[in-house]
Amino acid sequence: MSSEDKSGRSREALLAAVRGLVLAVTVLPFGIVFLVLIPLSLAFIPLGVGLVTTPAVLTGVRALADVRRRLAGEWCGLRVRAAYRPIPRGTNPWTRTFTMLGDPQTWRDVRWLPVDVTAGFVTALLPAVLLFFPVEGLMLPFGLWRPYTHGGTYWYAFVPVTGEVSAIGAAVLALVLLGVARRYTPALLTVHFRLTRAVLGPADGELAERVRVLTETRRDAVDTSAAELRRIERDLHDGAQARLVAMGMDLGTIELLVERDPAQAKRLLAQARQNSAEALEELRDLVRGIHPPVLAERGLGDAVRALALRLPLPAEVTVELPGRADAPVESAAYFAVSEVLTNAAKHSGADRVWVDVHHAEGRLRITVTDNGRGGAAVGAGSGLAGVERRLGTFDGVLAVSSPVGGPTLVTMEIPCALS
Structure with a gap:
């Protein structure tokens, strides 16, 4: 293996350990806070207070889960899917609360919290422990163990350190562990995100859930398309069509005046030309709003x-x-x-x-x-x-x-x- 490959692997291992440590430090406080807030908020629903707090708490849990999904993709290349039910616009607190509570993805997020503060915490911390534990062993030959034993035995893993020779033996073990850590630390971080994907990702009902979400978004698309068609019809009726009708009337009047009053006919022609230019501009704006020419x-x-x-x-x-x-x-x-x-x-x-x-x-x-x-x-x-x-x-x-x-x-x- 070239020196560049070794250096790259060492950087990957160190980065995985630091990332795992950051995750471990943040997993416990956020997870525990939400595990306390969720039952409290649900308990206050009958009093009405929970109708306000529950959507906020569940939105916070969703945001936390979304961050973990994003990190899974950015750090380990793992895609963690989510299939949340859309919440109708302008809903009241009652509808919003029970729409979120009726969403299977919401309950996957909630079930993920206790897993994350237990097994998730351990799997996040392991890369840092595996990489930083050998640092302690490498320091033992320099007398690190003496202040902690007062002449007794200092245990490094399964090696008893009682003197300089045993300290060197512990350092050799630390070198072996460091080699293992350099090789397997990134994989351990991937284990954490695989656990996240297993709990957060849709399981057996993934296909049905995806179909349901897509059906709802298609329905929204149909409604949006119908509203867009009505807007186009209204714009044509009130804009270009009205100008074209006025231009047709002006041309009819011009036909009658061209012999008797050429000056008036000329003014009406100028007005008709202006109406045609404005109608063309409105039609261009309308077409641009449907499908911009530069896009095509x-x-x-x-x-x-x-x-x-x-x-x-x-x-x-x-x-x-x-x-x-x-x-x-x-x-x-x-x-x-x-x-x-x-x-x-x-x-x-x-x-x-x-x-x-x-x-x-x-x-x-x-x-x-x-x-x-x-x-x-x-x-x-x-x-x-x-x-x-x-x-x-x-x-x-x-x-x-x-x-x-x-x-x-x-x-x-x-x-x-x-x-």
């Missing part, structure tokens, strides 16, 4: 760049797409990005936006980040709920990280292949 001609990357150019604040766009997705997927992604950018420009108070578009592991991934005040959430009236439904039509997902004070990070993923 240049693809998603250039279409997103065009969106960024129209923003009233500076935007930096990074695109890494080796091909093009299907037209419906590109359209959904384009309008989702448009909605998120509009929200950032109108409500975030940001002075800069970053957009990243790339494709990896069979998924189109788009992130939009702004340095605004934060506080964005997927809920009634935010616009992000509509984005979530639009992406759900294609089995896509939306994740929002927006702490108060910012920044806001919106991540959108759609499974798709590129041509």
Whole structure:
């Protein structure tokens, strides 16, 4: 093995140990807090207080589980699926509470908490113990054991350390353990996330749950499409159609006046020309709202760049797409990005936006980040709920990280292949 390979393996082992230690330190406090809050909140439902606290607590549990799912993918390449039931917009606390309580994924999250604070804590801590325990052994020949024994025996694993010779023997054992740790520490961290996936991921009913979620998102898509068709019809009726009717009437009048009053006919012609130009512009805006020409001609990357150019604040766009997705997927992604950018420009108070578009592991991934005040959430009236439904039509997902004070990070993923 080359020195570079050895160095890379050592870095991986150290990184896995540090990550495991971070997980172990955070697992217990968060897990125990939620294990206490959940039964208390459920107990207060009959008093009405629980109708407010239960959705908040379950949303916190969901956020904690989502973080663990994301870390599983980023740190170990493990995909932990989630299939939450969508919560209707503008629901009252009663409906919201019992919609969440009736969601099987919610109860998977709740069952995961006690597993996480027990077996999860141990499996997270093991990589750090395996890597850092040999450090103690390597320090023994330097007299580390003397202050703790007062002349007695210091045990390092199964080696009794009573003098310099036995301390060197313990250091040899530590070197062996260090070699084992360097090789197996990343695998131990993967064990932790495999346990997470086994508890959090949908089990036998995964297919049925996925079908149910997709059915609901398809229904939302049909309702959205019907509303969009009504909007297009209304825009045509009130806009371009009205102007074309007025232009036809002007042309009829011109026909009567062209011989008797040429000056008036000329003025009406100018007005008809103006009406035709305005009708054409409205039709172009309408077509752009249905399927932007730049999207059809240049693809998603250039279409997103065009969106960024129209923003009233500076935007930096990074695109890494080796091909093009299907037209419906590109359209959904384009309008989702448009909605998120509009929200950032109108409500975030940001002075800069970053957009990243790339494709990896069979998924189109788009992130939009702004340095605004934060506080964005997927809920009634935010616009992000509509984005979530639009992406759900294609089995896509939306994740929002927006702490108060910012920044806001919106991540959108759609499974798709590129041509």
